[in-house]
Amino acid sequence: xPAPKRHPLADTPPMEAKLVEALPESGGxxxxxxxxxxxAIASRRGSTVTLESKSGKxxxxxxxxxxxxLADAPHDDFVLDGELILPVGGILSFDxxxxxxxxxxxxxxxxxKATPARLMLFDCLAVGGEQLMDAPLPKRRAxxxxxxxxxxxxxxxxxxVTSDRDVAIGWLARSGGAIDGVIAKPANEPYRPxxxxxxxxxxxxxxxxxxxxxRRSKNGPLVASLLLGLYDDGGLLNHVGFTSAxxxxxxxxxxxxxxxxxxxxxxxxxxxxxxxxxxxxRTSEWHPLKPELIVEVSYDQVTGERxxxxxxxxxxxxxxAPRQCRMDQLDHPLRVSExxxxxxxx
Numbered sequence: 001x002p003a004p005k006r007h008p009l010a011d012t013p014p015m016e017a018k019l020v021e022a023l024p025e026s027g028g029x030x031x032x033x034x035x036x037x038x039x040a041i042a043s044r045r046g047s048t049v050t051l052e053s054k055s056g057k058x059x060x061x062x063x064x065x066x067x068x069x070l071a072d073a074p075h076d077d078f079v080l081d082g083e084l085i086l087p088v089g090g091i092l093s094f095d096x097x098x099x100x101x102x103x104x105x106x107x108x109x110x111x112x113k114a115t116p117a118r119l120m121l122f123d124c125l126a127v128g129g130e131q132l133m134d135a136p137l138p139k140r141r142a143x144x145x146x147x148x149x150x151x152x153x154x155x156x157x158x159x160x161v162t163s164d165r166d167v168a169i170g171w172l173a174r175s176g177g178a179i180d181g182v183i184a185k186p187a188n189e190p191y192r193p194x195x196x197x198x199x200x201x202x203x204x205x206x207x208x209x210x211x212x213x214x215r216r217s218k219n220g221p222l223v224a225s226l227l228l229g230l231y232d233d234g235g236l237l238n239h240v241g242f243t244s245a246x247x248x249x250x251x252x253x254x255x256x257x258x259x260x261x262x263x264x265x266x267x268x269x270x271x272x273x274x275x276x277x278x279x280x281x282r283t284s285e286w287h288p289l290k291p292e293l294i295v296e297v298s299y300d301q302v303t304g305e306r307x308x309x310x311x312x313x314x315x316x317x318x319x320x321a322p323r324q325c326r327m328d329q330l331d332h333p334l335r336v337s338e339x340x341x342x343x344x345x346x
Contacts, residue, residue, distance in 0.1 A: 007045035009079045009126050009133070014039055014054055015191055017183055017198035023168055024199060029184045030137055031168035032161050033342065034200055035120050036094055036180040036301060037085040042119060044070055044078055059084070062100045065112040066119055069153040078147060081123035081191075083159075085178065088115050092178035092334050095304050121148055122159040125191060133191040140191065160342050163187070171342070175203045178334035179342075180301065204298045206314060207329040210322045211293040212237055213266040213286045214258050222251045223258055227286060228297065228311065229267055230327045236269030238327065241307030243297050249313075261289045294320045302330045 023031065039054040049070045051059045060067050063084060086096045096115055102108055124144035125133050132140050141161060148158045162168060172182045181202035189197055212229035216222065225244035229237040246254070265271070266288025273286075297311035305327065 005045055006048055006050055007043040007077070007079055007126070009131070010041065010043040010045075010050045010052065011056060012041060012079065012125055012133070013056070013194040014041055014081055015123075015198060016194060016196045017200035018196040020199045020201060023165055023172070023182060023201050024184050025165065028187050029165075029199075030141075030161050030163050030187050031165065031171070032122055032159050032183045032185065033171050033179045034175070034181040034183045034202070035083040035085055035159065036092070036178050037083040037120070038097055040066075040082055040084050040119065041125075042066070042070055042078075042080045042082060044073065044076055046076055047071070061105070062102075062108055063112065063117050064109065065116045065155060069119075069155040072153060073147075074150045075127060075147060077129055078127045079125040080119075080121055080144065080147065081125060082119045082121040084117050085120055085157075086115060086117045090335050094178075094301075094308075098303075116155060118155055118157050120157045120159050122161070123191065133193070135190065136188045137185055138187060157339065172201060172203050174334070202300055204300055204312075206296055206298050208294055208296050208317050208320050208325045209240065210237060210291045210325050211258075211289055211295060212239060212291060213272065213288045215242075215286045216255075221255065223255045225310075226295065226313070227266075227272055228295070228307070229291070230325050230329065231323060232269060232327045234269075235323075237267050237291055237322075238269035238305070239267045239272050240305065240327075240330070241297075241299070241311055243295070243311045243313045245310065245312040247313060258287070258289060258293075261292060262287050263290045264288045266291075291322045294318070294322060294325060305330060 040059055041052045043050045049067050051063060051067055053059050085092050088096045100108060100111060121144050124140050124147060127143050127147060132143055148156060168182050175181050181200055184199040186197055209228035209230060211226050213227040214223050215225045217224040225242045227239060228241050230240050231237055294317040296314045296317050298314055299307045299311045301308040
């Protein structure tokens with residue numbers, strides 16, 4: 001008996017976007033929120049369902065509830081472009097998505113039942129035997145809307161879209177939580193696999209942080225990065241990230257300034273130490289500091305009460321007291337109840 005055949009477009013690389021500073025002002029663009037999840041191409045050909053990441057790896061075993069919903073959809077021939085998101089406790093959680101990438105199938109099944117993911121849809125590459133990649137965005141959008149309206153499972157969501165730049169700017173103002181920014185898509189162009197005809201704008205937020213420690217360069221004694229901390233409600237200083245983008249700082253003078261403040265423990269709550277996602281699994285020595293120096297940094301996303309990526313140092317803040325640098329600066333969640341409000345706006 002021959003093996004079931006995948007949809008011929010199942011392995012299509014998703015269309016990408018180029019990072020820019022501002023949304024296009026000219027006409028001919030449609031705008032959508034940029035969701036902070038896992039990009040996924042979902043397909044079905046008969047009984048064969050696939051769910052693939054942006055890199056082409058299968059996500060099917062990690063999100064069995066999505067696969068089941070796709071298999072139960074009223075259509076049996078389609079390829080959809082979307083974003084996997086996951087609500088936990090009324091808030092969309094990137095941490096919960098990452099937790100799904102677990103080696104134990106029993107753990108994944110338990111999580112899929114306790115906290116099911118959602119697939120936010122925004123494009124259609126093929127449906128009902130018709131290939132749509134060569135079609136302009138309005139036709140593809142109409143196809144994904146028809147697919148969504150015929151759905152049989154609330155696990156699917158439809159991402160909002162607008163041609164009104166002012167509405168898109170309003171979405172951008174709310175970004176920083178589950179909304180990672182805004183995508184601008186050329187309305188009259190085809191779907192270009194792997195291409196970057198689209199534009200994306202991210203809103204970078206700022207936070208005032210205490211320097212709780214520093215790391216030296218691998219090649220010498222000069223400072224390489226500053227370790228950032230924020231105080232929680234219990235008065236503990238928690239490690240929340242780092243900045244190595246020190247710009248035009250005089251590293252020799254800064255190193256001397258930091259060395260004069262070396263004093264344990266540095267962080268009194270969650271502290272650096274051991275392997276992390278920031279050092280590719282390697283341990284790295286750091287020096288604790290008295291909590292006296294304050295910097296304002298720019299960041300994009302927060303995961304697990306930490307800056308997901310490195311931050312950029314904007315300025316020193318000698319006017320701020322350390323205890324004014326609190327964790328609540330990072331509180332920008334998107335609540336599940338807000339999704340309907342976003343989807344109703346155009």
